Amino acid sequence: MVTILASDAREQRIWAALADIADPEIPAISVVDLGVIGAVTVDDARVRVKLLPTFVGCPAIEVMRQQITERLSELNVADAVEVEVSFTPPWTSERITPAGRERLRLSGFAPPITTPAGIGAGLDELAVLPIAECPYCGSRNTTLENPFGPTLCRAIYHCADCRQPFEQMKRV
Amino acid sequence: MAESPVATLDATARGALAELLLSVADDEFVIGFWDSEWTGIAPMLEEDVATSSIAQDEIGHAKALYELLATLTDDDADRIAYGRDADAFRHAALLNHARGDWAFSVARRYLYETADAVRLVALERSADASLAALAGKMRREETYHLLHADAWLRRLSEGAPDGRERLAAAVTTLWPDAQEVFAPLAAEEELVRSGLLATPMRALHAEWQGRVTPILEPLAPDLPPLAPSIDGRTRRTDDFRWLQSEITTVYRSEEGALW
Numbered sequence: 001m002v003t004i005l006a007s008d009a010r011e012q013r014i015w016a017a018l019a020d021i022a023d024p025e026i027p028a029i030s031v032v033d034l035g036v037i038g039a040v041t042v043d044d045a046r047v048r049v050k051l052l053p054t055f056v057g058c059p060a061i062e063v064m065r066q067q068i069t070e071r072l073s074e075l076n077v078a079d080a081v082e083v084e085v086s087f088t089p090p091w092t093s094e095r096i097t098p099a100g101r102e103r104l105r106l107s108g109f110a111p112p113i114t115t116p117a118g119i120g121a122g123l124d125e126l127a128v129l130p131i132a133e134c135p136y137c138g139s140r141n142t143t144l145e146n147p148f149g150p151t152l153c154r155a156i157y158h159c160a161d162c163r164q165p166f167e168q169m170k171r172v
Numbered sequence: 173m174a175e176s177p178v179a180t181l182d183a184t185a186r187g188a189l190a191e192l193l194l195s196v197a198d199d200e201f202v203i204g205f206w207d208s209e210w211t212g213i214a215p216m217l218e219e220d221v222a223t224s225s226i227a228q229d230e231i232g233h234a235k236a237l238y239e240l241l242a243t244l245t246d247d248d249a250d251r252i253a254y255g256r257d258a259d260a261f262r263h264a265a266l267l268n269h270a271r272g273d274w275a276f277s278v279a280r281r282y283l284y285e286t287a288d289a290v291r292l293v294a295l296e297r298s299a300d301a302s303l304a305a306l307a308g309k310m311r312r313e314e315t316y317h318l319l320h321a322d323a324w325l326r327r328l329s330e331g332a333p334d335g336r337e338r339l340a341a342a343v344t345t346l347w348p349d350a351q352e353v354f355a356p357l358a359a360e361e362e363l364v365r366s367g368l369l370a371t372p373m374r375a376l377h378a379e380w381q382g383r384v385t386p387i388l389e390p391l392a393p394d395l396p397p398l399a400p401s402i403d404g405r406t407r408r409t410d411d412f413r414w415l416q417s418e419i420t421t422v423y424r425s426e427e428g429a430l431w
Contacts, residue, residue, distance in 0.1 A: 053309075055229065055232065055313060056229070056232045056233050056235075056236050056306070056309055056310055056313065057228050057229050057230075057231060057232010057233065057235065057236075058232070059228075086305075087236075087302075087305040087306050087308070087309040088301070088305040090305065090308055090309040090312065091309075092312070145218065146218045146221060146222060147222070147316050147319065147320065148221050148222040148224075148225035148226065148316070148320070149221065149225070150221070152225060152228055152229060152232070152313075156221075170316070172312040172313060172315075
């Protein structure tokens with residue numbers, strides 16, 4: 001969960017503008033709901049945005065960087081816009097907001113599984129759990145077909161109830 | 173990177189960190205390119221997707237590591253990746269071999285992923301904050317690679333004799349060169365002293381060998397307890413020279429061009 005604390009009106013305008021920018025690979029979700037905005041700081045000289053890649057090799061990072069720079073430059077809240085790619089903190093699937101998870105589901109992507117009560121206990125924090133809820137019918141009677149999918153952050157599942165293949169955003 | 177190490181390290185430590193970064197980056201870069209050769213021709217569609225995705229991860233990791241290195245040495249990540257001679261590469265000898273058949277690629281991936289996993293735990297504890305953060309992020313992704321390699325090792329081991337025999341032969345062939353992921357670095361004393369490398373290579377090697385030998389035992393019963401060698405990251409082969417020539421074709425066609 002990302003907590004957004006806008007200290008002033010300027011910062012609020014920046015967060016609102018960022019919320020308009022879609023993820024280039026899954027346009028249904030904004031970069032804010034995806035949790036890739038690590039921090040925003042602003043003074044008269046510059047806006048600094050810390051961008052947290054979902055995967056280290058994500059090819060969409062440069063597109064996001066450009067879109068954020070362009071969109072924030074239009075706001076004229078500071079002289080310059082700097083977007084810094086960072087792995088501190090690392091992006092994890094827990095950073096997707098509840099609204100973001102719902103948007104993923106509505107566009108046919110199962111959101112990453114959150115650690116289920118009782119099951120995750122004692123497991124490595126990174127253990128891969130081959131569990132997904134079908135975004136079409138809600139069934140958990142699903143099978144992991146391939147932990148690797150069309151982009152680095154997606155896995156492929158099949159729903160045994162509605163017989164629909166679907167993708168899940170990976171848990172990392 | 174906000175946590176740029178340049179400001180805080182002296183020249184000796186910077187040089188040592190550069191050697192460490194280059195060795196890890198070159199490993200990821202070279203295995204990424206060998207695996208990318210399976211795109212379109214893997215034994216089944218699911219593996220086409222999986223191998224391509226893993227290759228993309230590895231090359232992405234290499235890019236991030238080359239960028240850290242470029243910040244440290246005031247260089248350019250693309251030049252480091254594409255503008256060097258084959259002899260300037262510092263990947264482990266394990267990655268010198270051509271991709272071979274599917275069993276050979278599975279054997280190499282298993283040996284590499286298990287070694288990489290042991291190394292990443294140490295890198296995550298590096299005194300350099302940028303490297304530690306990147307290693308932590310990489311480790312989350314490598315978990316998937318490790319599972320994939322492990323699943324295929326078991327699948328071929330427990331399957332038809334042809335696959336099992338090919339896998340056993342590949343493991344036996346690659347075993348000596350696999351040790352070289354932990355080949356001693358020239359600046360290792362400095363790396364350990366300064367905490368940039370949290371655990372010496374020989375300790376990491378012992379941990380890895382102790383972990384994989386029993387797993388490989390039923391498949392390849394007589395694997396010798398070899399040690400890494402001093403030239404484990406400097407030996408180059410014609411296979412690698414061919415690959416390096418392939419992946420630099422575009423870069424060399426118009427040197428200095430901006431993409």
